[in-house]
Amino acid sequence: MKRVLAGAALAAMAFTGSAHAQQNPQAEAQALELLKRGLAFRTVAGPGNQTPDYAAYLKEQLVAGGFDPADIRIEKLGDTAWMAARYRGTDQAAKPVYISGHMDVVEAKPEDWTRDPFTPVVENGYIFGRGATDMKYDLSTMVATLIQLKREGYKPKRDIILLASGDEETSMKTTAALAELYHDGELLLNIDGGGGALDENGKPEIFGLQGAEKTYADYELTFTNPGGHSSAPGKSNAIYSLAHALAKIEAYQFPGEINEITRAGFVEGAKTADAEMAAAMRAFLANQQDPKALATLRSEPGLIGQTGTTCVATMANAGHATNALPQRATANINCRIFPGTSVAAVEATLTKVVGDPELKIRTLESGSIASPASPLRPDLMKLVSDGIHARFPAVPIVPAMSAGASDSMWFRAKGVPSYGVSPIFMKGSDSFAHGLNERTPLSEIAPSITYYKALLKGLTK
Numbered sequence: 001m002k003r004v005l006a007g008a009a010l011a012a013m014a015f016t017g018s019a020h021a022q023q024n025p026q027a028e029a030q031a032l033e034l035l036k037r038g039l040a041f042r043t044v045a046g047p048g049n050q051t052p053d054y055a056a057y058l059k060e061q062l063v064a065g066g067f068d069p070a071d072i073r074i075e076k077l078g079d080t081a082w083m084a085a086r087y088r089g090t091d092q093a094a095k096p097v098y099i100s101g102h103m104d105v106v107e108a109k110p111e112d113w114t115r116d117p118f119t120p121v122v123e124n125g126y127i128f129g130r131g132a133t134d135m136k137y138d139l140s141t142m143v144a145t146l147i148q149l150k151r152e153g154y155k156p157k158r159d160i161i162l163l164a165s166g167d168e169e170t171s172m173k174t175t176a177a178l179a180e181l182y183h184d185g186e187l188l189l190n191i192d193g194g195g196g197a198l199d200e201n202g203k204p205e206i207f208g209l210q211g212a213e214k215t216y217a218d219y220e221l222t223f224t225n226p227g228g229h230s231s232a233p234g235k236s237n238a239i240y241s242l243a244h245a246l247a248k249i250e251a252y253q254f255p256g257e258i259n260e261i262t263r264a265g266f267v268e269g270a271k272t273a274d275a276e277m278a279a280a281m282r283a284f285l286a287n288q289q290d291p292k293a294l295a296t297l298r299s300e301p302g303l304i305g306q307t308g309t310t311c312v313a314t315m316a317n318a319g320h321a322t323n324a325l326p327q328r329a330t331a332n333i334n335c336r337i338f339p340g341t342s343v344a345a346v347e348a349t350l351t352k353v354v355g356d357p358e359l360k361i362r363t364l365e366s367g368s369i370a371s372p373a374s375p376l377r378p379d380l381m382k383l384v385s386d387g388i389h390a391r392f393p394a395v396p397i398v399p400a401m402s403a404g405a406s407d408s409m410w411f412r413a414k415g416v417p418s419y420g421v422s423p424i425f426m427k428g429s430d431s432f433a434h435g436l437n438e439r440t441p442l443s444e445i446a447p448s449i450t451y452y453k454a455l456l457k458g459l460t461k
């Protein structure tokens with residue numbers, strides 16, 4: 001017991017007053033090098049996709065850092081590839097810890113950017129480039145962390161397996177392939193999820209740990225009609241039928257729902273929200289069907305998704321000539337489904353809400369699958385809290401459910417509890433993931449490595 005306390009006190013001393021000191025100088029330099037080299041690979045879906053080359057580069061670095069080449073597997077899939085890198089543990093009976101990230105990035109048009117998106121640029125304390133945030137930054141700090149652990153001679157009890165997908169931003173076929181092969185893990189750390197927010201003065205506001213995500217689904221509604229001349233309107237009209245259907249969907253409210261993750265989020269949120277919102281959160285915690293609480297929470301775009309399934313019209317198309325009765329009217333309804341409800345059940349609900357036998361409804365292929373919320377494991381919560389609080393002692397750690405879709409859903413669907421735990425803190429004004437001139441402050445490298453080291457050791461010692 002004393003030894004544990006002494007160790008904790010020493011660790012605390014090591015952290016105090018050294019926020020800007022280098023903790024792992026070799027790993028920090030290597031992470032920056034990995035990131036710069038990584039950004040130069042154009043890992044975009046389609047012709048010329050360099051994801052397989054990026055995977056080969058990462059493998060080369062891991063092998064140079066002490067990984068057995070036989071423990072690193074790269075498989076090509078279409079124009080991309082996935083990689084699994086195993087850091088061998090001492091107890092082969094213990095379930096592995098998985099780490100999930102992705103190597104691909106969203107397309108970036110150089111002519112729209114101030115700086116070339118595939119040339120890493122370091123400027124004013126930031127690194128710019130497509131993938132600088134999403135997510136070559138975390139992938140680079142993680143690879144550097146794993147190599148640092150090798151450098152220190154660390155022997156985990158469990159295997160640590162880095163699972164890098166190659167099409168997270170598009171079809172997620174590599175993620176599905178990885179989850180098919182790697183689904184007996186103790187848990188999965190998704191380093192592309194979670195993360196902290198800084199206010200515009202750089203003060204930490206909140207750290208979100210992603211423990212659940214909603215299912216993404218699109219439904220196409222269609223009404224057809226024989227049509228005819230617009231000078232002789234009949235009783236039925238495809239556009240009117242669609243309009244009535246959409247009005248009913250607009251008016252329909254899915255029931256309030258809660259799970260362990262969103263419950264913890266609302267408990268935490270009620271501590272800092274303004275009086276009216278805090279009261280609504282507490283009322284919702286007590287009764288998820290409280291109409292007043294639901295109305296208040298659902299008036300907030302940032303909260304509505306946390307209270308249940310949402311569906312909204314996103315596209316519509318109808319008619320074929322200005323002087324003809326419409327033969328066809330279609331609309332797309334985009335839904336974000338609360339974990340625990342199936343895509344088919346929501347289709348049935350929409351059909352019932354519309355209540356028109358003329359409606360044809362079809363679920364579109366989206367590449368998303370339903371996944372359960374992951375349990376809030378006290379061991380993981382403590383390690384993440386300790387790691388984040390070592391840097392920002394007072395920041396609230398809030399479990400969160402994201403709107404989908406991340407690599408985690410594939411693993412959750414296979415029964416692996418998955419958590420978004422990226423330690424990067426950023427200001428809202430610095431967040432350009434998927435956008436122009438994507439950038440991340442270099443200040444996040446050192447704390448990320450310290451945090452990942454502690455987290456991995458905590459889970460595998």
Ligand SMILES: [Zn+2]
Nearest residue numbers: 134135168192
């Ligand atoms: Zn991402």
